[in-house]
Amino acid sequence: METGKRERQSAESGSYAFAGATWTPSPRLARIRSPSQSTWLSSLAYSESFHHGFGGRRRFVAQLSLPPLPEPQLLRLRPTSLRTQDISYLLTGVFRNLYTAEVIGEEVSSNLIKARGSEDARHEEFVDQLQQIRELYKQRLDEVEMLERHIIQARARALAEKERAMHQAKVQFLEPFIKMPPVKTIFRWCVDNELLRKHHLICPNDYYSDTVPFCSAPKGVSVPGYSKPTFSSEKRSIPKKELTKKPACRKMSSQSAEETDYTMDSLTWDSSFKAKLRSRAAIRKTGLPKNKNWMNHLRVPQRQLERLQLARMESRNRFLRNPRFFPPNTPLGGKSLLFPPKKPARVGAFQDGELEESCADTPVFLAKPSIGFFTDYEIGPVYEMVISLQNTTSTSRHLRVLPPSTPYFALGLGMFPGEGGMVAPGMTCQYIVQFFPDCLGDFDDFILVETQSAHTLLIPLQARRPPPVLTLSPVLDCGYCLIGGMKITRFICKNVGFSVGKFCIMPKKSWPPPSFRAVVTIGFVEQPPFGILPSVFELVPGQAVFVEVLFLPTSLGKAEQTFVIVCDNCQIKELVTTGVGQLVALDLIYISGEKSQPEPGELTDLTAQYFIRFEPENLQSTASKLLIIRNATHVELAFHWQIMKPNLQSLMPGETYSTDSIKYHPDRETAFCITPKMGVLSPHTDHEFILSFSPQEPRDFHSVLQMVLEEVPEPVSLDLENSKDPSYCMDDVIVLEIEVKGSVEPFQVLLEPYALIIPGENYIGINVKKNFKMWNNSKSTIRYTWGKISDCHIIEVEPCTGTIEPSEVEDFELNFTGGVPGPTSQNLLCEIKDSPTPVVLHIEAAFKGPALVIDVSALQFGLLRLGQKATKFIQIRNLSQLPATWAMKESQVSLQERQEGVSPFDIEPSSGQVQPLGECRVSITLEAQHCQRLQTVLELEVVDGTWSHLPVYAEVQEPYVYLQSSQVEVPNLYLGVPTKMAITLINGTLLPTRFHWGKLLGLQADVCTVKVSPRRGTLGPSEERQLSLELTAHTLEAVTDLALPCDVSGMREPLVLGISGKPRGLQVAIGISKEDSDDSAPSTELWPGHPETLHLDFGSAVPLWTRVNRRLFLTNCSPIQTPFTLEFEYFGSPVNSLSQKPSPPDMPPALLKTARMRELLAKREQWEFMESMLSHGKGAAFFPHLSQGVLGAHQKLSIDLTACANMWGEYWDSLICTVGGLPPAVIPVRMAVVGCPISSQRTTYYTTDQTQREPIIRFGTRVSGGDPVTRILRLNNSSPCDIRLDWETYTPEDREDRLLELLVFYGPPFPLRDHAGNDLLYPETPESSGSFWSPSPSESESSREATPSAEGSSSAGAPQKIISVILRGHEGVPSDHLFSISPKQVVVPARGSSTIHISFTPVVLGPGVLHKVECVGYALGFLSLDDEVERELPGRRRRLQDFAMGPMRLDLHGYVRPAQLSVDWDYGGSMVFRQQASDLIPEQPCAGVLSELVTTRHLKLTNTTEIPHYFWLLVSKPFSISQDGASRSHRALGWKQEGEEIAARGKQLVLHPQENMLVNVSFSLSLELLSYQKLPADQMLPGVDIQQSPSGEKQMVFTQNLLLEYSNQTSQVSPQPGSRVKEGHRAELCSGGVNGGLTPIVWHVERWGHLHPYRPRELRARWGAGGCKIREGFLEEEAAREACTLFNGESGGPGQGSGLTMLTAAEGRLWGLSGTVCTR
Secondary structure, three states: OHHHHHHHHHHHHHHHHHHHOOOOOOHHHHHHOOHHHHHHHHHHHHHHHHHHHHHOOOOOOOOOOOOOOOOOOOOOOOOOOOOOOOOHHHHHHHHOHHHHOOOOOHHHHHHHHHOOOOOOHHHHHHHHHHHHHHHHHHHHHHHHHHHHHHHHHHHHHHHHHHHHHHHHHHHHOOOOOOOOOOOOOOHHHHOOHHHHHHOOOOOHHHOOOOOOOOOOOOOOOOOOHHHOOOHHHHHHOOOHHHHHOOOEOOOOOOHHHHHHHHHOOHHHOOHHHHHHHHHHHHHHHHOOOOOOHHHHOOOHHHHHHHHHHHHHHHHHOOOOOOHHHOOOOOOOOOOEOOOOOOOOOOOOOOOOOOOOEOHHHOOOEEEEOOOEEEOOOOOOOOEEEEEEEEEOEOOOEOOEEEOOOOOOEEEOOOEOOOHHHOEOOOOEEEEEEEEOOOOOOOEEEEEEEEOOOOOOEEEEEEEOOOOOOEOOOOEEEEEEEEOOOOEEEEEEEEEOOOOOEEEEEEEHHHOOOOOHHHHOOOOOEEEOOEEEEOOEEEEOOOOEEEEEEEEOOOOOEEEEEEEEEEEOOOOEEEEEEEEEEEOOOEEEEEEOOOOOOOOOOOOOEOOOOEEEEOOOEOOOOOEEEEEEEEEOOOOOEEEEEEEEOOOEOOOOOOOOOOHHHOOOOEOOOOOEEEEOOEEEEOOOOEEEEEEEEOOOOOOOEEEEEEEEEEEEEOOOOHHHHHOOOOOOOEEEEEEEEEEEEEOEOOOOEEEEOOEEEEEEEEEOOOEEEEEEEEEEOOOOOEEEEEOOEOOOOEEEEEOOEEEEOOOEEEEEEEEEEOOOOEEEEEEEEEEEOOOOOOEEEEEEEEEEOOOEEEOOOOEEEEEEEOOOEEEEEEEEEEOOOOOEEEEEEEOHHHHHHHOOOOOOEEEEOOEEEEOOOOEEEEEEEEEOOOOOEEEEEEEEEEOOOOOEEEEEEEEEEOOOEEEOOOEEEEEEEEEOEOEEEEEEEEEOOOOOEEEEEOOOEOOOHHHEEEEEEOOEEEEOOOOEEEEEEEEEEOOOOOEEEEEEEEEEOOOOOOEEEEEEEEEEOOOEEEEEOOOOOOOOOOEEEEEOOOOOOOOEEOOOOEEOOOOEEEEEEEEEOOOOOEEEEEEEOOOEOOHHHOOOOOOOOOOOHHHHOOHHHHHHHHHHHHHHHHHHHHHHOOOEEEEEOOOEEEEOOOOEEEEEEEEEEOOOEEEEEEEEEEEOOOOOEEEEEEEEEEOOOEEOOOOOOOOOOOOOOOOOEEEEEEEOOOOOEEEEEEEEEOOOOOEEEEEEEEEEOOOOOOOEEEEEEEOOOOOOEOOOOOEOOOOOOHHHHOOOOOOOHHHHHHHHHOOOOOOOOOOOOOOOOOEEEEEEEOOEEEOOOOEEEEOOEEEEOOOOEEEEEEEEOOOOOOOOOOOOEEEEEEEEEEEEOOOHHHHEEOOOEEOOOHHHOOOEEEEEEEEEEOOOOEEEEOOOOOOOOEOOHHHHOOOOHHHOOOOEEEEEEEEEEEOOOOOOEEEEEEEOOOEEEEOOOOOOOOOOOOOOOOOOOOOEOOOOEEEOOOOEEEEEEEEEEEHHHHHHHHOOHHHOOOOEEEEEOOOOOEEEEEEEOOEEEEOOOOEEOOOOEOEOOOOOOOOOOOOOOOOOOEEEEEEEEEEEOOOOOOOOEEEEEEEOOEEEEEEEOOOOOOOOEEEEEOOOOOOOOOOOOOOOEEEEEOOOOEEEEEEEEEEO
C-alpha cells in the first residue's frame, strides 16, 4: 500500500517537476559550450528531467557514453520586414556552419595564450587582443551568472515571505482560505533595482507607480483585504474578540467616560472606542492580579476543595425567578442581544482568578440617536425631534427618563409599545424633545435614563448654528495723515461662514448699550479722531461690504480707538482703529557739483535757504545740477515750483530785514529751469530734480526757486477740537527757497593752421584739396557755417556747417579750384552762431594752362603710286589735366617754297579739343598728283598753350606687272572634281600693285568653273607670287578654248591666261564580308561594270533575340564625292532605331561606374535596340547602321548591317544600294532563324546574350501514394504571332536496343482541339488540308536549297499530305501517370502569356523501399501556327512547325519517400505501466473504492524528413492517447472514443519537417479490468494474458500495438509474430494481498530490432463485439541514417521551446505496447 502510494505521488510530483523544470548548466559548462553543445546539453537536461518526472525511478545518463553527434546546420528565418538590412539568413544559408559556428574556441584560444612568445609582433598583438576579448567575454558571463543568481535568490526570499504570510493568515483567521492573493509580493524589496538598471534590465520600479516609503514599517499582523469586514458586516456581526471576552466586575476610571460609552450605539462604535476596548482587554490578559495575599492562606488542593464545597452549597438553594429581576447579561437575568452569551460553568467547576467584566457594564437600553442635535434654527419657531430607546436584552425592562434642566428644552410623554411602561426585548419606546431658542446662540443640555443597569444612560442635547465668519481684521490701520487733514480708508468685510448675520458697530465705551436703538446711528460711528461707516449692516454667506474708516488727526503722534462689532447671535468682536498724525517736513540733502558760496560783498536774496552758482557758460548752452529732496513725512505731498526775482537789500552787520520789504515777482526772463516742475512727493522717499541753466543772452542771471506744497491743512487747536463745528483750512505753503546765479562768456575758437599756402603750380580747373582743423575751447557746443568764394576762383570747405563739442576738434577739407592762371591770395570767413565776430582763414595758391604733344617726330609716307592717296595717323596727347583746343595745317613757308597755292594734304580733323589727359587721333591724307620727292612741315596750334611742328616725307612712282607663263594644261581632271595647279605673277616695280582676276572666257566657259586663290591682292615691290588655279569640268569633253583675264591697277590692258585639259568620270567598288569580322576577305566588284552577283547571308542557324552583324564596303576609286543610300526592301527596320537611346537610370553616379552596372546598361541598350528594330511585327528585321550619306573622294566606307529576329523561320529580302548617278545595285539577303520564342521566363535584356534553357520543374519530396501536386507555369510569348503548343509528357528510357522512333500520322500530327480535348474536323480541301502541318524534313531541306519564289507566288497548289512519316531519335516513353500537363493544347497569344498546370502524382512504393526514390520526366511542347500567312509568305519568309520545328522542352523532377516517423520513449526505450489493484482503494476508506485510475506516460514523435506527415494515432482500451504533454488531466484532448473497447480515432494530426510532438499514452485501471481474470481461456479478450508466478501470484498482462495511420493509407505498427526480438525487457512487480487482493498492473513497452521481411497484409483484431482495421507495414533496416530532430518546449508542444535533440538511428524501429495485470 505504502509503496503504491509513494509511486503514485512520485509520478504526480514528476509531472509537476517536468512542467516547471528549468535546467541550468554549471557556469563553466555554460561558458565553453558551442551552439551544437548547447543543443546536446538541452537534450540531456530534458532526458534527465523526463526520467525523474515520469519514470518514478531515477536513471543516470552518462555524458561520455553518448556518441559524438555532428553539429546541425542552423538556418535562420528571413526577416518579415521588407526594409530590414539584416542578411544573416543569407550568409547562414550559403556558408552554413562556417558562418554560425564559433571561429576560435576555448581550447584554441587557451593554447594560443599559453604558447605566446613568438617573434612575430603581429602574432603577439593578435594574442593580446584575443586574451583581452576572452577576459571581457568571461567577465560578461560572470556578470550574467551573478545577475541570474541574484534574481533567483530574490525570488526565493519573496516566495518564502509569501508562504510565511499565507501561513499566518491561515492561523489567525478561522474563515476558510479563499483562493486569492493573500499578500502583496515583496519581490521589489528583495531585488536590487540599481543593479538591474546598471545591466540594462527591467526592474520592478519601472512598472510600480506607487511611491517608496521612507523606511520599512515593522512587521505585524496584517489582515488581507478580502478578510476585512465591510460596513454591512459590522452592522450585522459582533467582533470575535468581544465574543471571547469574559465579563468582569470592574469600574471605569471616570463616570463621565462610562456614561458616554454606554450612551453610544454599540453597533456603531467608532474605531477609537474599539481600540480602547482592545487595549483594556490586552491589559487584563497580560496583567497579574493585584491582590496576591490570598494565595498564601490555603494550599492549592485545600483551596480547590473549599471552593467545590461552596459551589455545592449554593447549587442547592437555586429556584426559578423572573429573569428581569436578575442583573442584565447574567445566566438568569436575560442575555444581552448585543454580546454573545458566555459558556455556562459546570457545577463545582473551579473559577480562575482572572478579572471578568462587570455585569453592570452591559447596556440595557440604547438611544437612537445617541445625541440630540439641532441646527439651522431661528428665533420664534419650536423644533422637535424623536429619541428612541431600544431594549438590548432578552427580558422586558422598565425605564425612567429625567427631563432637561434648562428652559430651552422640553421632554414630552413617552410612547411605549405596550401597557404599563414595559419595553419588550428588542422593542423601542419614543420620547419627543422640544427646543425653544430665544437667540441664535449655542445651547447645551442632557436627558438621563435610569434602568436596572448600574449606570445611568445620558443623552446629550445640543443646539448649534454655524456662526457667520467675517474677514475683517481686528486692527484697522488708517496709516498716516497730516494734522488738520482728513483720510478715508476702505476695508473689505466678507461673510465666509454658512449663515446670515446682522452686525452693529459701536464705540467700546457704549457697550453694553441700554438698547441698540440708542447707539445705532445713520452716518459715521464717531469716536474722535475716527469714524466708521456703516454702523449697521447685514451679510449673507459670500456677500461683502466696504467698511470706511475716517481719520482726522489733531495732534502729532499715534492715535488709537476701540470699537465693538456685535452680531445677532450674541457674539461680539473688538475692532481697533489706529492712525498717525504728522507735520510737513522736507529737506534738501544733496546738490551735485562743488559747493557754492557767495563772494564777499555780494548781494544775496534775503529769504533763500540755499545758494547755487553755475560756472560761466556760453550762449545757447545748458548746464545741469542734480538736487535730491527728501520727504521726511509718511504722507504724499503735492507740489509745484515757481521762479521769482531775488529780494536784494544791503544790510549792515547785525541788521535784519523787514517782512514788508519782501516782494514776490515772477522772473520772466530767467535762464533757469527745474524738472519736474510739479508732481507728488511720495511718503518718506528721496526725489531727484534736475536744475538747468541755459543762457540766451550775453549777461548775468540771478533768480530764486521756490517749492510750493499745495493744499496743506492748517493745524487744529485744542479748543477748536472741542467745538461742535470745526472749520478746516487748506492753503499752499512755500517750504523751500533756492537762490541760483549764472553768467555768460564768449566762444573760444582756434584754427590749425591759421593760414593755408598751396605749394607748386596747379592746373586751371583742377580741384585742389587741403586739410585743416578747428578747435572748440569753449565750454559749450558751437555751431559754425563756412562761407564760399566763386568769382574767378572757387573756394569751398567741407563740411560747411556743423557743431563742435566743448574741448573737441573738427577736421575740415578745403576745395580750391583755380579759374585764372597765375598766383592768387584769398580770405575765407566762418560764421559762429551767437558769436559777434567770424573766424578768418587765409589762402595762397598758383595755377597754369594745358600742354599737347604729338606721338611721332616725323611723318613718312614712303613710296607712292602716281594718283594714289596715302593716309597716315598721328596721336595728339594732352599731358595736362585741362581740356586743350588745337588746330593743324601745312606751313605757309613750305607752300611758298614749292610755289603751290593749295596744300596736297587732307587733315581730318583739322581742329578740335582734347580732354584732360586724353588723346586725339588725326588722319593725314596725301594725294600723289605727279612724280616727285616731297619734304614739308605741318604746324600744331594750341590755344593758351605751346605750338608744335611735324616734318613730312614722300616718294611718287608708276606700276608694271606680268605672268611667268601665259598658257597652262591641267592634268588628272575628273568630272565635277576641282583640280588645282600653280601659276606665277611678277611685280616689275617697287610699287605695291593690286591685281584682280576676271571671269572665264571662251566657248566652253559655261561647262567649266575656274577659281583662282587669291582672286585679288597686292604685289609687293619686285615680288613673285604663286597663285592657286582650281578648275572644275562639268563635261567629259576635252577643254581647249578657255581664257582667264587679270586686271592690274595702274596698267592700261589686262593680263590673259590660256587653260586646257581632258576630264574623266566616277568609279566605285562594292564588297560584302562573309563573317562578322574585319579580317574576313570581302567579296568586291567594280561598279559600273559587269560584276558577279553579290549575296548577303546572315546565317542558317541564327538564335532568337540575337544580333547578327555583317559589313558592306563601299570604295570610291575616283576623287568624285557622291551621295549613297541603303535600303532593305521588306524587312527593313525603322530609321530611328539606332537614335533611340535609353534613358539613364535613376541611381548614384558612383554605382553607374561599376563594371557590372555598365555591363547591365549595355545589355539593356542592346535589348531596346532589338525591340525597336522588331517593332513592325514581321518576325525579323534588317537594319543598316548608315542608311544614307556621302562617299568621299577615294574613300573606303565600312557600313555595319544588323539582323535579328523574334520568330523562327527562313527569311529572304533585297538590299538596294544607290550611289550617285550610277544605276541601283540589288543584293539578295537571306537569314534562317532557329529557336523557341516561348519561355517560362520573361525575355529581358538580362537574357539576350545567354542561351535560354528552361529551368527544371521541381516538385520536391512527396509522400508515397499521396495526393497529386500541381505547379502552375506561365508561358510567355515574345514573338508577334499566336503560337499553338501541343504537349506530350515522356518518361526517360535508356535502352541500347531502341535508338530511333518511326512515327506515322494520318492527317495533321496535332490537329486543333476544342476545350474538351476533341479533334476538330476540317473540310477535305487541298488548301485547308495542306496548311495543317509543315512539310517533312526532306521536303524542308529541298525547299531551303531552291531559289525563293516571287512575291505573288503561292504554295496552295502543293500536293495534299494525307500520311506523314517522321523519323526521330528515341529518348523516352510517353507517359501520363507520373507527370501530366493540362490543357494538352494551348495557344499563347502574340506578346502575351498563357498558363498551364503541371501535375505530379507520387507513386506508391513497395514495402521494401526505405529511401526516397527519384522521379524524372520531361514534357515536349510542339509548336504550330494556325495562321497560314504567318506560316509562309512567298518570296519573303517560311516557318516550319510540328515535328519539323524543335519542340519546347520542360524537365520534370521529384522525389517520393515512404511515410515514417521516429519514436522516442520517456523511459529508457520502453514504456511500462505498473499498477496495483489496491491503488483503487483511496487513503480514506470511507470515501469508497475508486472506479477508475489513470496513469500517463509520454512518448515523442519526430519527423526527421523534409515533408509534413498527416496521421492518426490508434489504440484500444484500456489504453488512451492524448496530445497534452504537460497537463495532469486525464481527459484526452481532441480524441473521441467510439466504444468502450474499440480503438480511439481522433482528429488528424500533422507533424511538420524537423519538428517533434509529445504524446500522452495512458493506461486506465478499473474494476471492469479486474473482472477479466475470472473469464475462461476461450473467452479471454485478445492481448490479455493471465500469468501466475511460482509463488502463486497472478498477474494480468495487457499487450497492444500502437498504430500510426498516415493520410496515404499506409500505417506504421509494432512487429507481428514471426519477428525476432533483438533487445527488450519486461519488468513486473507483484505484491501479495489478503483474501485474494489485487496485484499491480504493469504497462510495458518493448523496443524491437531487426524484423524478418514479409509482404504487407491485412490483419483484423477483435475486441469484444466490435473491431477495427489496422494496416500493418514493415520497416527495413536503414544503414547509417541520420535524423536531426528539433525538440521544442517544456510542455511538449511544437514551437514553444528552444532545446535541440540530436538522434542517430542506425536501424529501423517498430514499437508495441504491452500491459500486465496480475492477481493472486
